[in-house]
Amino acid sequence: MTTIPELTNTKTLREKARRHIGEGAVTAGYSADRAVVLGLLNEALATEIVCVLRYRRHHFMARGIDARSTADEFLIHSNEEQGHADQIAGRIVQLGGEPDFSPDSLTARSHAEYVPAHTLIDMIKEDLVAERIAIDSYRELIQYLKDQDPTTSHMLRQILAVEEEHADELADLLAGLPKERGGAGVGSALGKAM
Secondary structure, three states: OOOOOOOOOHHHHHHHHHHOHHHOOOOOOOOOOHHHHHHHHHHHHHHHHHHHHHHHHHHHHOOOOOHHHHHHHHHHHHHHHHHHHHHHHHHHHHOOOOOOOOOOOHHHHOOOOOOOOOOHHHHHHHHHHHHHHHHHHHHHHHHHHOOOOHHHHHHHHHHHHHHHHHHHHHHHHHHHOOOOOOOOOHHHHHHHHO
16 A cells, blocks of 8 residues: 655645745745855856857867867857756746856856867867866766755756766767877877876
8 A cells, every 4th residue: 555645735835835925936845055056056057158168169269180070069069058057047046046157257166177278189178078077066966955956956967968978979079080199099198188
């Protein structure tokens, strides 16, 4: 026999909703530390914006063998990172916070660095490093939130899946590029960068 959990009765749900109407989507059932979550989400927002900018630069600066298809991939990734930034900013507002788009502190708040890179291989490597940082960062944030904020956790899981796809695509791009000058293959150069 299945046991039904004790649920709040309808009358109480209605009373609580009316009593705290000014708090929007954040109800008494929200158990995470909202100030901490907002700070972490603003760091994630900064990270996404820095990634958008780095990918855009790489899109326009890509030169060499396979540059056009790689540049196109950079643009796709940039657009997807912008979508992540928009999702995170929207969630910050839902939680009663303000998304921090200030360019003055953007790189200081970002987990990923803005490294312009000058060769196609270096661009791919820097983007792959940034994706790996984002992957670990999102995994930790999801673990921190656990069940305290299921909506934010769900959003971050979706973003994490795309970041993992980006990392996989970048690793494939590196594997497909010719050896660098001086005889060192891309694989050995990648090992040094990690």
